[in-house]
Amino acid sequence: MLIMLSLSLITLFITFIIMLIASTLSKKTIMDREKNSPYECGFDPQSSARLPFSLRFFLIAVIFLIFDVEITLLLPVASIMNITNIFSWLFTSTLFLIILLLGLYYEWYQGALEWSK
Template identity: 40%
Template sequence: MSFNILNFNESLFKNEYFSILIFLLIAILLSCIIVLLSYVLSTQNPETEKLSSYECGFEPYEDARQSFDVKFYLIAILFVVFDIETMFLLPWSISLSQLDIIGFWVMIDFIIELGIGFVYIWYIGALEWD
């Protein structure tokens, strides 16, 4: 069994994963070079004015660390849930002609369940802002 280094290299360069690996290594190398150059070439003289927070050119009136209302988090979670729903609906709508009747009714069931969830959220007042 002979191992020909030339054939090995040719097959390695023809492999599609090798080109992705080379691209990834070049991207990492260039990123490291840019970060290193910016650190080496920058002037580092920290001042109190540079390190202070910027609030439209004047001192802030009150502390910026205030607690948020839970309503913000609820709206954000609802947005994520209904945004992920579109992630499931888009491939289904594209491949609708290739699905059989079972795939069609499974997605109709999914849409109905999402509609019930939306009506429930609306009913309990989660979308109302008081």
């Protein structure tokens, strides 16, 4: 037990030393204005590259992405209709659609789908 504990401590110590050496050797101390500025085909940038974007657009894009993935989950439902039991197929597809519609109505109710207020 003592040997295992000492080997673990030695391994931990060696790992810590290697990480410390790697972090000190990898530090870049030279701050260059050209390297910190955004690249625009070799020219000086005309304006700031850190322009704010619309949070409303980002939310609508995320909602679209989520519903797009859920639509891809709905595609196989039509192809397995003949293979499975009609009652279980109808129950699962209806339940999935109800969950999707409830999510859509909730987003609509919260006002996330409104482009401008």
